[in-house]
Amino acid sequence: MSPRGPKTPITMQDLADLAGVTRGTISRALNDSPRVKEKTKARIRDLAKKHNYRVNVKARNFRLRRSGVIAVVFMLNIKSEQHMSDPFFLEMLGGIADCLAEHDLDLFLAHAPIADVLAHQDSRVFQNSDGVIFIGQGEQHSELNEIAMSGAPIVVWGAQLPDQQYCRVGGDNVAGGYMAAKHLLENGRRRIAFFGDVNLPEIAQRFSGYKKALEEHGVKFDPALQIDVPFEMSHARETINELLSSDTRFDSALCSSDVMALSAIATITEFGLSVPDDIAIVGYDDIGLASYGSPALTTVRQNIRWAGRVLVESLLSILNGQEVADTTLSSELVVRQSSGVTAPN
Amino acid sequence: MSPRGPKTPITMQDLADLAGVTRGTISRALNDSPRVKEKTKARIRDLAKKHNYRVNVKARNFRLRRSGVIAVVFMLNIKSEQHMSDPFFLEMLGGIADCLAEHDLDLFLAHAPIADVLAHQDSRVFQNSDGVIFIGQGEQHSELNEIAMSGAPIVVWGAQLPDQQYCRVGGDNVAGGYMAAKHLLENGRRRIAFFGDVNLPEIAQRFSGYKKALEEHGVKFDPALQIDVPFEMSHARETINELLSSDTRFDSALCSSDVMALSAIATITEFGLSVPDDIAIVGYDDIGLASYGSPALTTVRQNIRWAGRVLVESLLSILNGQEVADTTLSSELVVRQSSGVTAPN
DNA sequence: TTTACGAATACAATCGATTGTACATCGTCC
DNA sequence: GGACGATGTACAATCGATTGTATTCGTAAA
Numbered sequence: 001m002s003p004r005g006p007k008t009p010i011t012m013q014d015l016a017d018l019a020g021v022t023r024g025t026i027s028r029a030l031n032d033s034p035r036v037k038e039k040t041k042a043r044i045r046d047l048a049k050k051h052n053y054r055v056n057v058k059a060r061n062f063r064l065r066r067s068g069v070i071a072v073v074f075m076l077n078i079k080s081e082q083h084m085s086d087p088f089f090l091e092m093l094g095g096i097a098d099c100l101a102e103h104d105l106d107l108f109l110a111h112a113p114i115a116d117v118l119a120h121q122d123s124r125v126f127q128n129s130d131g132v133i134f135i136g137q138g139e140q141h142s143e144l145n146e147i148a149m150s151g152a153p154i155v156v157w158g159a160q161l162p163d164q165q166y167c168r169v170g171g172d173n174v175a176g177g178y179m180a181a182k183h184l185l186e187n188g189r190r191r192i193a194f195f196g197d198v199n200l201p202e203i204a205q206r207f208s209g210y211k212k213a214l215e216e217h218g219v220k221f222d223p224a225l226q227i228d229v230p231f232e233m234s235h236a237r238e239t240i241n242e243l244l245s246s247d248t249r250f251d252s253a254l255c256s257s258d259v260m261a262l263s264a265i266a267t268i269t270e271f272g273l274s275v276p277d278d279i280a281i282v283g284y285d286d287i288g289l290a291s292y293g294s295p296a297l298t299t300v301r302q303n304i305r306w307a308g309r310v311l312v313e314s315l316l317s318i319l320n321g322q323e324v325a326d327t328t329l330s331s332e333l334v335v336r337q338s339s340g341v342t343a344p345n
Numbered sequence: 346m347s348p349r350g351p352k353t354p355i356t357m358q359d360l361a362d363l364a365g366v367t368r369g370t371i372s373r374a375l376n377d378s379p380r381v382k383e384k385t386k387a388r389i390r391d392l393a394k395k396h397n398y399r400v401n402v403k404a405r406n407f408r409l410r411r412s413g414v415i416a417v418v419f420m421l422n423i424k425s426e427q428h429m430s431d432p433f434f435l436e437m438l439g440g441i442a443d444c445l446a447e448h449d450l451d452l453f454l455a456h457a458p459i460a461d462v463l464a465h466q467d468s469r470v471f472q473n474s475d476g477v478i479f480i481g482q483g484e485q486h487s488e489l490n491e492i493a494m495s496g497a498p499i500v501v502w503g504a505q506l507p508d509q510q511y512c513r514v515g516g517d518n519v520a521g522g523y524m525a526a527k528h529l530l531e532n533g534r535r536r537i538a539f540f541g542d543v544n545l546p547e548i549a550q551r552f553s554g555y556k557k558a559l560e561e562h563g564v565k566f567d568p569a570l571q572i573d574v575p576f577e578m579s580h581a582r583e584t585i586n587e588l589l590s591s592d593t594r595f596d597s598a599l600c601s602s603d604v605m606a607l608s609a610i611a612t613i614t615e616f617g618l619s620v621p622d623d624i625a626i627v628g629y630d631d632i633g634l635a636s637y638g639s640p641a642l643t644t645v646r647q648n649i650r651w652a653g654r655v656l657v658e659s660l661l662s663i664l665n666g667q668e669v670a671d672t673t674l675s676s677e678l679v680v681r682q683s684s685g686v687t688a689p690n
Numbered sequence: 691t692t693t694a695c696g697a698a699t700a701c702a703a704t705c706g707a708t709t710g711t712a713c714a715t716c717g718t719c720c
Numbered sequence: 721g722g723a724c725g726a727t728g729t730a731c732a733a734t735c736g737a738t739t740g741t742a743t744t745c746g747t748a749a750a
Contacts, residue, residue: 012737022700027738037698057473059736062407063705069451090435097454106414106453106473109442128402128451233633262634288578289607289634356706367730372708382728404706408735 010053019047030055070100070315071129073110075136086231086259087287088304092135092157095308103316105130126152131315137161137201155315157307159201160326167318169310169327173202176300176331177209180254180282183298183333185217189252189280192219193243195229195236195264196256203256206284210254224248229260236263244271251279258283258290261297286334296336303329355398364392375400415445415660416474418455420481431576431604432632433649437480437502440653448661450475471497476660482506482546500660502652504546505671512663514655514672518547521645521676522554525599525627528643528678530562534597534625537564538588540574540581540609541601548601551629555599569593574605581608589616596624603628603635606642631679641681648674 016023021040029036029044036044047053061068074089097107110125125132130153137144137158148154148166155167184192194210196203207226214221225248229239240263243250255261261283265275275281283290283299290297310327317324361368366385374381374389381389392398406413419434442452455470470477475498482489482503493499493511500512529537539555541548552571559566570593574584585608588595600606606628610620620626628635628644635642655672662669 011735023737024701024739025699028699031738033739035698040698054472056736058403058407058410058412059705060738062403062707062735063737063739065403065705067403087432108451109454127399358706368707369709369731370729373729376708378709380728385728401706404735405708407705407737408707408709410735 009056010051011056012053015044015048015051015053018051019044066130067128068104069106069108069129070096070312071108071110071125071132072096073125073132073134075134075138075140086257087289088257088259088285089135091287091304092308095305096133096312097308098305099309099312103312131155131319133157133311133315139199141201153315153318155311155318155324157311159205160328161201164326167314167324167326169307169314169329170202171302171307171329171331173205173331174209174212176284176302177206177254178213179209179331179333180206180284180300181210181213182217183335184252184254184280184282185213185219187280190219191222191225191250191252193225193227193248193250193253195227195240195253195260197228197230198226199228206254206256225250229256229264231257231260233259233263236260237267240264240267241271244268244273252276252281253279254282254284256284258285258287258297258299260284261299262289265297290334291336298333298335301332301334354401355396356401357398360389360393360396360398363396364389411475412473413449414451414453414474415441415657416453416455416470416477417441418470418477418479420479420483420485431602432634433602433604433630434480436632436649437653440650441478441657442653443650444654444657448657476500476664478502478656478660484544486546498660498663500656500663500669502656504550505673506546509671512659512669512671514652514659514674515547516647516652516674516676518550518676519554519557521629521647522551522599523558524554524676524678525551525629525645526555526558527562528680529597529599529625529627530558530564532625535564536567536570536595536597538570538572538593538595538598540572540585540598540605542573542575543571551599551601570595574601574609576602576605578604578608581605582612585609585612586616589613589618597621597626598624599627599629601629603630603632603642603644605629606644607634610642635679636681643678643680646677646679 012023012026016026019026021044025036025040026044026048029041030048032041057068072093093107093109100107108125108129132152132154134144134154134156135158137156141161141164144154144156145163145165155169158168158170159173160168160170181192192210192214194207196206198204198207211221227239227243229236236259244267253264255264261281264281268275268279268281273279281297283297284302285304286299286301287304290299307329310329314324314327357368357371361371364371366389370381370385371389371393374386375393377386402413417438438452438454445452453470453474477497477499479489479499479501482501486506486509489499489501490508490510500514503513503515504518505513505515526537537555537559539552541551543549543552556566572584572588574581581604589612598609600609606626609626613620613624613626618624626642628642629647630649631644631646632649635644652674655674659669659672
């Protein structure tokens, strides 16, 4: 009803006319350039506020040849719907989004198939953004190397790999796998399954930590206990069901994510076994559901939100032309009571 | 190593020079204008492909005075971290993102406090986007009305409310609440708690459906059974714990989301009661965890991904200058076996 | 009073595309 | 052979800001 909402927003030229100066001076004043007298600046700022002036972001970005957007690409080897439903993703995204907002940057969520993204670097992902954050390396280590060497500003969440040409941020996967396995071993477990796809670099490192713990405790590793359990819930349940129905016996399992751990608990329970009495489960990530779920989950905590911040800050440094070192964030084991591991029956 | 990655991408003028025509012709040719001869178009297209030309999106958007971005704002009355962790959010976001991608639009995720977003419509959210999708109405119905009347293109996921001036898409909350309550009643439950904040429009409608079912079954509504359980997990558990420790007795509960239902199950189980024997739980939304969790959750399904698509399509129609009607998506009750409601002990 | 100099501002090119209008070319008809 | 439509291109303004360079102004020194 009320005649609010001017359809055509006020432009910098309008403001210049109002102030009796030129666009250039307005621009400098609003950007706090030393070339404009303080008094003039103040006058212009007031006028801008009074007329509710906002710079046209599209015009500015065009002029500055930037987009003000950072793209985030998720790189698991499964379809995008499936990652998206993992709370790990969300928490990481939250950390990234918060940090980007503080720097006045927008977030572009890429949901195209990974292959497409990497195939032509001229895709929307690169065209539309000032930089790209990759979550996970998938099996695309060499492609990421190529992209980085082509000069595109990127950072990658993942494992430290040989010949790595890009800036990486990641958790301490070897230590994580080690801690988790050690915890189970110290509670008397001996047949510890490892649930996860060791073709993924991060998982492979956890796997090596797991084997190291076994070795230290004089437990021989049984290859039958390493199972390529997919991240996605329904597929995970199928795979675990098959395992339960097979000849392979195990008294505990180290899962590659909390969601996988929750699937495992559900599957095992439905199978008629008890968690943790018959089979103890340890997760990875420490997502919110892990602590509030039933039973609460023992898991390896990665500070995911903080990781998101580190990714952003690293990328911004790169955009600033600085050399940026890799970062490895430490992990810790979170032992929760109600799924506390007890000696097997 | 290899000399890949031209630092300065080819511009339309370059292409024009190469083709021996002017920018204008190139532009028209690539946009398939009838004003350019087919043969010329083909030649230009080939040349563009050969030189790997891409239009500069920033320049085009600037010229067309659009951003190519749709903003999504979440509107619950709790801090953003907390919504973000609800899988309901993610699935909706997934649907929206997929649909936007099909229309070659980007997604901007607003995570600023709601009050800020609404207070000055000149915020980033409105400045940077061609349209805004609000998820939930919170208690801001009138603010949303104002925004819509100011001419800003918006769509809102939520309940149908009186005097509504904006385009709305939502589930059938009255029917949802009704179905859920009826299900419990038909399974012999009589003391059915309602967990949710009835100040939120959607919840209020479910609540009215719930009361309608009670009435039809001749069960008197006890106000003590309506509890303002927050959406966020840890707070939900506190609230439910208090209820369990109080004098109020109940044999079942209708929750406002699946996450809340999962919290309830965990809390009740830890309290020493059995779900569903002592207390039956019904959720809302049918998120992925609901079906794969343990125990599987009986819940009211909203087709969230599809809802996301409808929101986007509606917004695009509005941007196209069309009048768009409200949409109410039907809900259905999903009864799952392992939490199947049985007669109380 | 003139000169010189520094501070403050005006001027104008520029970013890369879109699009209305003007011009050129060609075949056709009288 | 010249006028006349069509058709296909070229020309140039435009979107809204940033920024290097030129210009003006005021003031202090000569």
